Amino acid sequence: MIRTGLGYDIHRLERGSPGKRRRFLLAGVEIPFSKGETGHSDGDALAHAVCDAILGAAGLGDIGEMFPPSEPAWKDADSMALLRKAFARVKQAGWRLVNLDCVVICEKPKVLPYRDAIRNSLAEALEAGIDRIFVKGKTKEGLGPVGKGKAVEVLAQCLIENQG
Secondary structure: OEEEEEEEEEEEEEOOEOOEOOOOEEOOEEOOOOOEEOOOOOOOHHHHHHHHHHHHHOOOOOHHHHOOOOOHHHOOOOHHHHHHHHHHHHHHOOEEEEEEEEEEEOOOOOOHHHHHHHHHHHHHHOOOOHHHEEEEEEOOOOOHHHHOOOEEEEEEEEEEEEOO
């Protein structure tokens, strides 16, 4: 049996406050930029969208259900650690990743120079070959909050198959 899953996330981009630098993370890869993602955890919108895609495909809920933002334990959590926990649950239910395709939408920074590192990070977390993972960077051509550099938006689509 095969199933598909769709994940989506959006996070505001903000400059850090004195003494607290914000990081721009995609699948745990830090990309140098003057702004970083806001969120209850470390704000990694790509890791969050992938969590939703794989959990949804397996019928196991979503990231907000598994790691509620109301729970202090997840404050400033490493989103890639959350992804690994979510994938462990998917694996335990008998599923494996067939492929993952993601779109990261932001005006800046450019994703392409970091794409291979991002793909490697996701492949490691999802116990899959890099050939099963792809990430594209797109812009909003200056339109809306994402186009004005105020947010990053991510879509993730996965295909999983039952190993049983």
